[in-house]
Amino acid sequence: MxxxxxxxxxxxxxxxxxxxxxxxxxxxxxxxxxxxxxxxxxxxxxxxxxxxxxxxxxxxxxxxxxxxxxxxxxxxxxxxxxxxxxxxxxxxxxxxxxxxxxxxxxxxxxxxxxxxxxxxxxxxxxxxxxxxxxxxxxxxxxxxxxxxxxxAIKNMIPSERKKIGNIVFRLEKYVEDGYIIKNIRFKEEGEDYFFTERVKALxxxxxxxxxxxxxxxxxxxxxxxxxxxxxxxxxxxxxxxxx
The missing domain is CATH 3.40.50.150 (Vaccinia Virus protein VP39)
Known part of the structure; x- marks a missing residue:
C-alpha cells in the first residue's frame, strides 16, 4: 500500500x-x-x-x-x-x-x-x-x-539501502525537472510504504x-x-x- x-x-x-x-x-x-x-x-x-x-x-x-x-x-x-x-x-x-x-x-x-x-x-x-x-x-x-x-549532484549515489532497526530503507536519488528527488521505499509488518522527497536544486x-x-x-x-x-x-x- x-x-x-x-x-x-x-x-x-x-x-x-x-x-x-x-x-x-x-x-x-x-x-x-x-x-x-x-x-x-x-x-x-x-x-x-x-x-x-x-x-x-x-x-x-x-x-x-x-x-x-x-x-x-x-x-x-x-x-x-x-x-x-x-x-x-x-x-x-x-x-x-x-x-x-x-x-x-x-x-x-x-x-x-x-x-x-x-x-x-x-x-x-x-x-x-x-x-x-x-x-x-x-x-x-x-x-x-x-x-x-x-x-550534491556531483556526489549523488543513485541507489542505496539502509538498515535501521528492523526496517530496510531502499533509497533512490536522481535529478528531474530542476528538483533533486529521493524516493524512499520500505516494508514494515507486511505493508509497503513509499515516500518522496523533492528539493528544488537552487x-x-x-x-x-x-x-x-x-x-x-x-x-x-x-x-x-x-x-x-x-x-x-x-x-x-x-x-x-x-x-
Missing part, C-alpha cells in the same frame, strides 16, 4: 519513519554550528530567534539552553506535538506555514538543514523569503542553511534572484558549519545570511 500525499513534506514529515531514517544526524556538529552562527551574528542572551521549519526542535532546544528566547515553528503537527513536551518560558513551539509571516518580529530567523525549496509552486519560495523579511526586527538577520546543489544565483525580488540584501555566504567561505565546487553547504 502506498503512503503518500500531494505535498510530500506534509505526509513524510508527519510520520515516525522520517525520524527513524534520519535519527543519526550529527548533534555535536549541529551544536557547533549554532555556537558559530550566534557568535558571528553577535546575538546576546535573551535575544529572540525564530527556528523556521524546526521539526522536533533539536536546534530550538539547544538555542534555548544557550540563553536565547526561541520560537520553533513547523508545518508538521506530529513534530510540533512532540516538541511541545519541552516547552517552558523562553521556548515555544507552534504549527505554522513558513510561507506566511509569523505574527512577531525576531532578532534572527533561522531556516536550517535544507528546509527550503520544497514547494511545487515557485512563488512559494519567494513568499517564504518575504515572510522572513517581515519576521525580522530592523537590525535582525535571516539565515538559510541549504545544500550546495553542485556538489543555486546561489537563484537565491540572489529571490533576495532581489524580496528586497533583502545578502550579507554573507558560507560553505560549511565552521563558516568557511563558499566554494561551489567543494563546499558541502550553502549558508546565506541576509537582512
Amino acid at each position: 502506498q503512503k503518500e500525499k500531494d505535498n510530500w513534506y506534509a505526509s513524510w514529515f508527519n510520520t515516525p519513519y522520517y525520524h527513524i531514517l534520519y535519527k543519526d544526524r550529527n548533534h555535536r556538529e549541529a551544536a557547533l554550528f549554532m555556537n558559530q552562527l550566534t557568535a558571528f551574528l553577535n546575538l546576546k542572551p535573551k535575544d529572540s530567534i525564530l527556528d523556521l521549519a524546526c521539526g522536533r526542535g533539536r536546534h530550538s532546544k539547544y538555542l534555548y539552553k544557550q540563553g536565547f528566547d526561541v520560537t520553533g515553528v513547523d508545518l508538521s503537527e506530529e513534530s510540533i506535538q512532540y516538541a511541545k513536551q519541552y516547552e517552558k518560558p523562553g521556548l515555544h513551539f507552534e504549527v505554522h506555514d513558513m510561507c506566511l509571516p509569523y505574527p512577531k518580529q525576531f532578532d534572527a530567523v533561522f531556516n536550517l538543514f535544507t528546509s527550503f525549496g520544497y514547494f511545487e509552486n515557485e512563488e512559494d519560495n519567494l513568499r517564504t523569503i518575504k515572510a522572513i523579511k517581515a519576521e525580522l526586527k530592523p537590525e535582525g538577520h535571516g539565515v538559510i542553511d541549504f545544500l550546495n546543489v553542485e556538489l 543555486t546561489l544565483e537563484d537565491f540572489n534572484a529571490y533576495f532581489e525580488a524580496a528586497e533583502v540584501e545578502l550579507k554573507h555566504t558560507f560553505g560549511d558549519y565552521q563558516l568557511n567561505r563558499f566554494d561551489k565546487n567543494n563546499s558541502e553547504r550553502l549558508i546565506l545570511i541576509f537582512k
Whole structure:
C-alpha cells in the first residue's frame, strides 16, 4: 500500500519513519554550528530567534539552553506535538506555514538543514523569503542553511539501502525537472510504504534572484558549519545570511 500525499513534506514529515531514517544526524556538529552562527551574528542572551521549519526542535532546544528566547515553528503537527513536551518560558513551539509571516518580529530567523525549496509552486519560495523579511526586527538577520546543489549532484549515489532497526530503507536519488528527488521505499509488518522527497536544486544565483525580488540584501555566504567561505565546487553547504 502506498503512503503518500500531494505535498510530500506534509505526509513524510508527519510520520515516525522520517525520524527513524534520519535519527543519526550529527548533534555535536549541529551544536557547533549554532555556537558559530550566534557568535558571528553577535546575538546576546535573551535575544529572540525564530527556528523556521524546526521539526522536533533539536536546534530550538539547544538555542534555548544557550540563553536565547526561541520560537520553533513547523508545518508538521506530529513534530510540533512532540516538541511541545519541552516547552517552558523562553521556548515555544507552534504549527505554522513558513510561507506566511509569523505574527512577531525576531532578532534572527533561522531556516536550517535544507528546509527550503520544497514547494511545487515557485512563488512559494519567494513568499517564504518575504515572510522572513517581515519576521525580522530592523537590525535582525535571516539565515538559510541549504545544500550546495553542485556538489550534491556531483556526489549523488543513485541507489542505496539502509538498515535501521528492523526496517530496510531502499533509497533512490536522481535529478528531474530542476528538483533533486529521493524516493524512499520500505516494508514494515507486511505493508509497503513509499515516500518522496523533492528539493528544488537552487543555486546561489537563484537565491540572489529571490533576495532581489524580496528586497533583502545578502550579507554573507558560507560553505560549511565552521563558516568557511563558499566554494561551489567543494563546499558541502550553502549558508546565506541576509537582512
